[in-house]
Amino acid sequence: MKIVQYIQAELIKLKYLPIMWLSGVVVFTVSVIVFAAHFLDINSVAELGKNPWNKIHFAGRAMYGVFIATPFVVLLVSAALYLEHHSNMFKYQYTVPSNRAYIFFSKVISILLVILFTSLLFIIGLTVCGYILDFFLPEMEFRYYNPLNTEAIKMLLHLFVALLGIVGIQLFLSFYFKGFLVPAGFGVVAFIVGLILGGSDSPLALYFPYSYPIIVKDFGMFRYEKIKIIEYSILNNVQFHSLGWFVIMILTTTIFETKKNIT
Amino acid sequence: MSIIQLENIHFHYRKNEPVLSGININVPQRSIYGFLGANGSGKTTTIRLILGLLKAKKGTINLFNENIKTTYPDHFNKVGSLIENPSLYGHLSANDNLRIWAKYFGIPAKRIDKVLDLVRLNVAKFKKTEDFSTGMKQRLGLGIALLHDPALVILDEPTNGLDPMGIIELREVLNRLRAEGKTILLSSHILSEVEKIVTKLGIIKNGQIVFEGDLSELQRLRHQNIEVLFKVTDAQKALELIPLKEKTKISDTQFQIIVEEENILPHVIRKLVDAEIDIYSVSPKAKNLESMFLSITNEKEI
Numbered sequence: 314m315k316i317v318q319y320i321q322a323e324l325i326k327l328k329y330l331p332i333m334w335l336s337g338v339v340v341f342t343v344s345v346i347v348f349a350a351h352f353l354d355i356n357s358v359a360e361l362g363k364n365p366w367n368k369i370h371f372a373g374r375a376m377y378g379v380f381i382a383t384p385f386v387v388l389l390v391s392a393a394l395y396l397e398h399h400s401n402m403f404k405y406q407y408t409v410p411s412n413r414a415y416i417f418f419s420k421v422i423s424i425l426l427v428i429l430f431t432s433l434l435f436i437i438g439l440t441v442c443g444y445i446l447d448f449f450l451p452e453m454e455f456r457y458y459n460p461l462n463t464e465a466i467k468m469l470l471h472l473f474v475a476l477l478g479i480v481g482i483q484l485f486l487s488f489y490f491k492g493f494l495v496p497a498g499f500g501v502v503a504f505i506v507g508l509i510l511g512g513s514d515s516p517l518a519l520y521f522p523y524s525y526p527i528i529v530k531d532f533g534m535f536r537y538e539k540i541k542i543i544e545y546s547i548l549n550n551v552q553f554h555s556l557g558w559f560v561i562m563i564l565t566t567t568i569f570e571t572k573k574n575i576t
Numbered sequence: 577m578s579i580i581q582l583e584n585i586h587f588h589y590r591k592n593e594p595v596l597s598g599i600n601i602n603v604p605q606r607s608i609y610g611f612l613g614a615n616g617s618g619k620t621t622t623i624r625l626i627l628g629l630l631k632a633k634k635g636t637i638n639l640f641n642e643n644i645k646t647t648y649p650d651h652f653n654k655v656g657s658l659i660e661n662p663s664l665y666g667h668l669s670a671n672d673n674l675r676i677w678a679k680y681f682g683i684p685a686k687r688i689d690k691v692l693d694l695v696r697l698n699v700a701k702f703k704k705t706e707d708f709s710t711g712m713k714q715r716l717g718l719g720i721a722l723l724h725d726p727a728l729v730i731l732d733e734p735t736n737g738l739d740p741m742g743i744i745e746l747r748e749v750l751n752r753l754r755a756e757g758k759t760i761l762l763s764s765h766i767l768s769e770v771e772k773i774v775t776k777l778g779i780i781k782n783g784q785i786v787f788e789g790d791l792s793e794l795q796r797l798r799h800q801n802i803e804v805l806f807k808v809t810d811a812q813k814a815l816e817l818i819p820l821k822e823k824t825k826i827s828d829t830q831f832q833i834i835v836e837e838e839n840i841l842p843h844v845i846r847k848l849v850d851a852e853i854d855i856y857s858v859s860p861k862a863k864n865l866e867s868m869f870l871s872i873t874n875e876k877e878i
Contacts, residue, residue, distance in 0.1 A: 315682065322679035329667050400663045405720070408627050409680040410652040575629035576589075 315411055319419030320426070327427065332392040336431040339381055344438035347373045351446055351453075364458045366443060370465035373439045375532035378472050382526045383507065385431065386479050387500030390424055394487035394496070404575050413571045417488075421563065424480060432469040436461070468530065474548060475529035478522030478555035481562030488566050514539045522558045525551050577605045577641065579728050579759040580626060585635035587621060587783075595621050596783040598635070603761055603776070608754055610774030611763040614873050618783040619763040620660060623732050626761075627657055639728070653681070656726035658734055662717020666706030670697055670716050673705055674723060681724040688723070694749065695719040710737030718749070729753060730761045735769050747773050767869040781873045797868055799838050806831050806848075807856040814853050818844055829856075 327333055347369060397403060406416050440460040447455035479500070486496035500523075507523030509515075516539050518524035528540055529551045543550045580603035587596040596618050603609040613619045624630045626637060628648055637644045639651050664673050674688045692698045695715040700708065705716060714737050721729055735743050750760055750773055764770045777794060779787040787794065808814050811831040815823050822834035835841055841860070848855055 318679040318682055322676045325672055325676050325679070326665055326668070328672065396665065400665055401661070402663045402665075404624070404627075404629055404659050405657070405663055405677075406680070407629060408652050408655065408657055410649050411680075412649055574631065575624065 315415060316419055316422070319411070319415060320423050323419050323423035324426070326396060327393065327423065330392060330396065332389050333427070335385065335388065336427070336434060339377075339385055340431065340434045340438040343373050343376050343381065343435065344442040346376060347439060348442045348446060352449065365453050365455050366440075366458055366460050367464055369439055369443050369446075370436075370468060371532065373435065373442075374465075374468045374472065374530075375534055377435060378475075378526045378529070379508070379511075379532065379534060382472060382476055383479060383504045383523055384501065386428060386476055387483055387497055387504065389427060390480060390483035391487050391493050391497040391500065393420065393424055394484070395493040398491040407575055414567050417567055417570050421480075421484060424484070428473060428476060428480070432473060436465060436469065439465075471529055471548075471552065472526055474552040475525040475555050478525055478558030478562075481559040481566075482522060485562045485566045485569075488570060511535065511540075516540055519551065519554060522555060525555045529555075578602045578638070579605050579607075579640060580609075580761060581636075581638040581641070582622070582626070583636045583638075585622070585625060585637065586633045587625060587630065588633060594783055596625075596632075599780065599783065599785045601778055601785065601788065603759060605759055606754060606757055607775045608750060608760045608762060608773050610767075610770040610777045611761055611780065612767055612770070612777060612869060612873075613763075613765060613780035615765055617780045617873070619765075619780060620732055622780065623657070623659060623730055623761070623763060626730065627655070627659070628652075653724065654727045655730065656721035656724065656728070657730040657732075658714075658717045658721045659730075659732045661736065662713050662720065664705040664708075664713060664716060667704065669702045669704055670708075670719075671701045673716065674720065677720050677723050683724050687725075691719040691723050694722065696745070711739060711742045714738055714742070715745075718746070722753075726758070728759045728761070732763045733765070734762065735764065735766070743769060767866050779869065779872050787872050794868060797872075801834055801836055802838055802841075803832060803834050803861040804841060804844075805857075805859040805861070806833070807859075808848065809854045809856075813851070814848055817847055817851055817853075820844075 350372065351369065397406070407413050409416070443455045443460055446453055483496055483500055486499055490496055503523040507518070507521055508527060510518040510521055511524040511527030512535050514535065514537055518528050518540050527535070528537065528542065529549065531537055531542075541550075545553075580601060582599055582601040584598045584600060585596055586594065586598055588594045599618070599622065601611075601622070611619055611622070621630065625632050626639070628644060639647065640654065642651070644651060665676070668676075670692065671688060674691060675685060678685055678688060689698070692701055695718055697712065697715055697719065700712060705713065708716065714734065718731070718734060721731070734746060738746060750762070753760060762770055762774065771791065774791065776790050777787065778785055805826075806814065807830050809829065811825050811827065811829055815825055815831050818833060820833050820835070824832045826832060833844065835844070838860070841858070845855065845858065
């Protein structure tokens with residue numbers, strides 16, 4: 314399978330990149346903050362007969378979704394594509410015996426894999442954090458419950474789908490603009506706007522992909538009255554919007570890349 | 577058999593500013609084709625068209641006797657390229673860089689060591705390429721181009737950044753590749769760098785091919801339109817006797833003529849002797865290949 318080999322090639326490129334170290338730093342930081350918050354405020358966590366893992370995952374997920382996931386995705390996509398532009402790699406990549414769309418999709422898939430890998434690290438980080446809390450504060454009873462509950466994984470998958478719209482837009486920008494600053498700068502500004510829209514309960518947030526990781530689930534951080542989130546059987550309307558953006562931007566970028574002259 | 581065949585290729589980035597105007601190129605199998613031209617004459621654009629990185633506005637490009645529109649992208653299995661400067665991932669080692677391209681071309685990783693051996697980079701296998709010298713980078717770029725053992729190797733200015741030793745080594749590698757049956761298209765703006773190895777030459781000027789042929793044809797041109805300087809007793813009288821169009825009086829005793837073929841020269845000398853004009857010296861201005869190339873491309877500096 315060509316695409317599998319291409320994805321392997323993409324993953325080799327990401328090796329030793331500072332952005333990959335950032336994944337570890339992000340996970341470590343969130344875990345430390347979650348640990349500190351629970352260590353200092355035991356009464357809010359320990360509830361008799363209730364799974365403490367839910368609370369710890371919820372707190373970590375809220376912090377990750379609201380403040381970290383979007384800037385991380387913006388930096389990841391911008392850095393991964395800047396690496397190609399900086400080395401002027403497309404003039405060689407587009408002379409391999411495959412359609413340009415293969416190259417493009419292998420990049421998309423490898424970026425999505427890195428985001429999923431970071432989510433996995435995130436679950437591991439929070440699990441370690443729970444067991445350390447349990448060591449110091451056994452009354453929290455982490456050891457009596459299964460840390461890998463479906464709720465934690467579901468939460469991260471919801472966030473993953475909510476991030477897809479941002480991935481699509483950032484990919485288009487990073488392919489179109491050869492530098493790092495324009496796509497990354499746009500992403501950071503859009504993240505702030507998204508935070509304001511999501512945090513201020515603006516109905517516009519439903520149409521602005523950079524708000525989706527914030528509004529996709531109610532973490533109790535903001536009050537949502539004007540933003541109408543409709544839950545369907547698997548996904549909600551925010552995630553459907555995110556998927557829509559992703560598909561449109563991916564198709565646009567594919568057409569743009571396959572027709573582009575490489576100068 | 578032509579491995580590369582370009583027929584009436586036109587290309588422009590902006591309308592009314594043609595970069596290539598109806599060029600025709602034929603690169604025979606098992607040849608080392610020197611593609612020469614001054615900077616900005618259209619060499620790299622031509623190479624990018626051959627590699628499908630740019631799309632021609634008009635004309636046909638055949639690789640291995642087939643139109644690239646019908647064989648795209650499968651024909652890239654048989655084509656290796658190094659375009660201007662090599663593109664390397666600086667944060668990765670030579671080995672990792674080659675592993676990436678091995679994945680792209682679907683070839684086993686064991687080929688990597690052979691290629692590193694060919695370009696003499698075994699000792700730097702695990703060294704980050706950002707720490708490589710320009711010459712090492714160029715060699716690794718060549719290694720990447722050869723990794724999938726292509727039948728056609730396209731090298732755009734491969735001697736950039738190479739020291740004299742590196743250039744000699746490159747020549748050896750290219751000769752070895754030709755002996756293995758590969759076809760090589762080699763672009764350069766310096767004739768002296770390629771004249772020792774090329775079997776056929778194409779010279780491009782302002783987006784048009786102004787010469788295509790083998791070195792012997794270029795050598796033949798050396799003996800055409802020769803400038804000859806005469807020192808005689810009476811230059812004015814001598815010029816009146818010589819029935820040539822291009823003649824210039826330099827002083828009372830010196831004049832210069834241009835003869836289309838060198839066999840005209842004895843007739844001119846005989847005519848002067850018959851008219852009892854004493855000849856002190858006859859100095860034909862010898863043309864070397866470099867000056868030939870310059871006169872063809874009509875550039876003072878290349």
